[in-house]
Amino acid sequence: MNSLSIILPAKNEARALTDLLPKLRAAQPAAEIIVVDDGSTDDTPQICAHSGVTCLSSPYSMGNGAAIKRGARAARGDVLVFMDGDGQHSEVDVARLLAKLDEGYDMVVGARDWGSQAGVGRGVANTLYNWLATRMTGHAVTDLTSGFRVVRAEKFREFLHLLPNGFSYPTTSTMAFFRSAYLVAYVPIKAAQRVGKSHIRPLRDGVRFLLIIFKIATLYSPLKLFVPASALFFLLGCANYAWTYVHEGRLTNGSALMWSAAVIVFLIGLVSEQITALLYTRFGR
Template identity: 85%
Template sequence: MNRLSIILPAKNEAGALASLLPRLRAAQPGAEIIVVDDGSTDDTRAICESSGVTCLSSPYSMGNGAAIKRGARAAVGEILIFMDGDGQHDPADVARLLERLEQGYDMVVGARDWGSQAGVGRGVANTIYNWLATRMTGHVIADLTSGFRAVRADKFREFLHLLPNGFSYPTTSTMAFFRSAYPVAYVPIKAAKRVGKSHIKPFKDGVRFLLIIFKIATLYSPLKLFVPASALFFLLGCLNYAWTFMHGGRLTNMSTLMWSAAVIVFLIGLVSEQITALTYRRHD
């Protein structure tokens, strides 16, 4: 097996890391383990030193995605494992992801069941994400936002420039792999309850929900989102015209506005499609 690098983004997760790192070392004794300390104010660095793992520290918090990018750049392994530093993911499941990866896949994602979701709201949101991404790509996506995944390093680094610094790096990387025709597989896992307090805020989570919906479309095929929206505006314009013609024998400004919106939305979709194609053009 090629050298393995395990990357854990962590922000004030010393309590979880104290028990997680020894278990991870026992499960994968030959792996390079990198904890990316995202501006922690606790004993994260000391815990890493005592556990004999590499710790990359930031002077201030840059975000979960930024930590992932730093870890991916520093890792020397040909296969990268990303897992949360809060104790949710079982180190024993790393072997299951690697086994699946060796079957010819470029990314393998640990797919959580409903019982592993962090609350009903998050579960419903993730279900919507999975459904929409499945419709967009034509492939069954079991868990779009899971942070537990195994990837081939050379493939993953192709998309580092696309990854946001925030929490939606799993969405971005998954859609990028599908767009580039890199095979993706899913392995069912059970995620434990996190140790400590979550860093996700309800209001920001709601805004992030909307942003991820648009990101799913724009990262894969914008026309699959804009064409139905354009058709809806056109249909509403036709229905409004039929109503006003039957009751007043005239064409109203509202119908014209709807038809104009249909054309504008469709043209925006065409431009977005071209931008997306340029985004994935390789510059070797």
């Protein structure tokens, strides 16, 4: 039987942890529980000590992703469970995710339904992220940003160097697992209303999520970005040529520049694809 470590990144989540930690200990008595205190100014360390769980404290905040990386390095379990420390995730669902993992998967993600989204704006944004990630990876992604997931430790640690220190480690880890042909499954969950105030700023972190998607796409599937961009330049050049030919009877520099850009972007994509293939061959993925 695999040993289990439960990792909860927390920043000023003492109120939620007071209720969650005893329930989590009762539900998974044999598990190692690690709370990564990301520079909290409340009673998080005292709450952890009272509950008999490990607390990794930082004198200042380094971000959610940094907390995840610290917890993953410190954990001794063969299987890692990541949960938010804000009370949104239920200790009851841990067993459901673990049962799915035992079916042969490498990562199981708790997928929130629409009713579990924190407002219509977040729901629409997450739907967009899921669609983009599905297009990039070629696999169905039903909840790209869920922080509730179960993974096999040795495989998750392969990608620690890719994880950002801020948001969003779920985005990066999900897409990296798909790229490496590791098996990923989703289990529907109901997320409760968080206790306290969210640390996510929708506009700023929404842009960061999109940038992470594109960064990971260029890391392992560059042509899925470069080919559409190349095709767009080519079509714009054709459209500009058709317009100028009809109205002026000539080929303009604008069309030539856009066709040249199409060729350059496509060739950059080919080179990026070869570099990516060499990178993953080197690491045996």
